[in-house]
Amino acid sequence: PRGRYDLRLRTVASGGESLGAExxxxxREKxxxxINEFYGQTECNMLVSSCARLEPARxxxxxxxVPGHTLAIVDARGTVLPPGTHGNIAVRRPDPVMFLGxxxxxxxxxxKFAGDWLLTGDIGVQDEDGRxxxxxxxxxxxxxxxxxxxPGEIEDCLLGHPDIQLAAVVGKPDAQRTEIVKAYVVLKPGVPPGDALVKDIQHWVRSRLAAHEYPREVAFLEALPMTTTGKIIRGQLRKQAMDEAAGQ
Structure with a gap:
């Protein structure tokens, strides 16, 4: 875009899907x-944001x-969880932009509430520094x-693979493990799919994330199902994985 247009952008922000390193x-290049990230919901918008002018993006x-909001990671009863623990992203009322009902x-x-905590229904984690x-x-x-x-961390890892253009991860029903991690990927133009590439992708994730996070199955697609706003329709992929598990 910078080569075609006289861009004079001061800031760009993105929401809806987490941004990866790529x-x-x-x-930065184009x-x-x-790009700053922001997070919120219709019920309570603009809750979290990054700001590259204040600290480097991670x-x-x-x-x-965002100042004015009190957020925490809580369990289903509204108990605040320690840093590094997965739980519900929650915002405490009263809040200036929270819905009334x-x-x-x-x-x-x-x-929607556990005590004074509005449960977003999104799973997140907070680090020791409050991010x-x-x-x-x-x-x-x-x-x-x-x-x-x-799925987010695995998808970010997959997008770092030199042959992958897009990736989505869902759970596929499994009698032994309840679910297994299944990855649906779109390859970059000119990259042929194959068993060797599946093994390479699995090794790529296993060598970078925890052993239980690598995709035990990898499927190659021409395109991922997406909404008009660019969000992956994981429900459609979950149904596909469930049908596969049921032998349909």
Whole structure:
């Protein structure tokens, strides 16, 4: 874009999907600045943000709580969890932009809270320095051999592979492990799929993440199902994986 247009951008921000190292590098090269990340929901928007002018961007981190919000990682009962623990991203009321409730649905409103904590339904983790990372929607989290595995970190790792253009990770039902990690990937133009590449991709993840996070199955697709706003439709991939497990 900088070669075609006279860009005079002061800032660029992105939400909806976590940015990986490759996308951040693209922003610096093509736009001339670091893309900031932000996170929020319709019920309570702009909760977390990064700011490259204040501190360097860290791939996999959304940023810190925006001033005016009190955020924490909590369990289903609203108990605040220690740093490094996966749990529900939650925001405490009162909050200046929190919704008042779902229209004519007090039961759904009550279910959204654990005490004074609004439960976003998103799984995340906070580090010792207060930075938040998005792990996945609660229904996106994969349960395998007793581990709860978020797809985001694995997808970021896959996107670092030199042959992969796009990647999505879901849980596939498995009688022994409850679920296994299955990766659906779109290869870069000119890269042929094959068993050798599957093994290389598995080794790539296993050598960089925990042993239980590597994809036991890898499928090659021409394209991933996406919404009009660019979000991966994981529900469609989960259904595909479930149908495969059922032999359909």
């Amino acid at each position: 996308t951040l590098a693209w922003g 736009l001339g600045l670091t 791939p996999g981190h959304m940023g810190r709580a 779902y229209w004519q649905n007090p039961q759904a409103t009550a279910a 938040f990372s998005f792990v996945g929607r609660d229904d996106d989290v994969i349960t395998s051999s007793g581990y709860r595995i978020g």
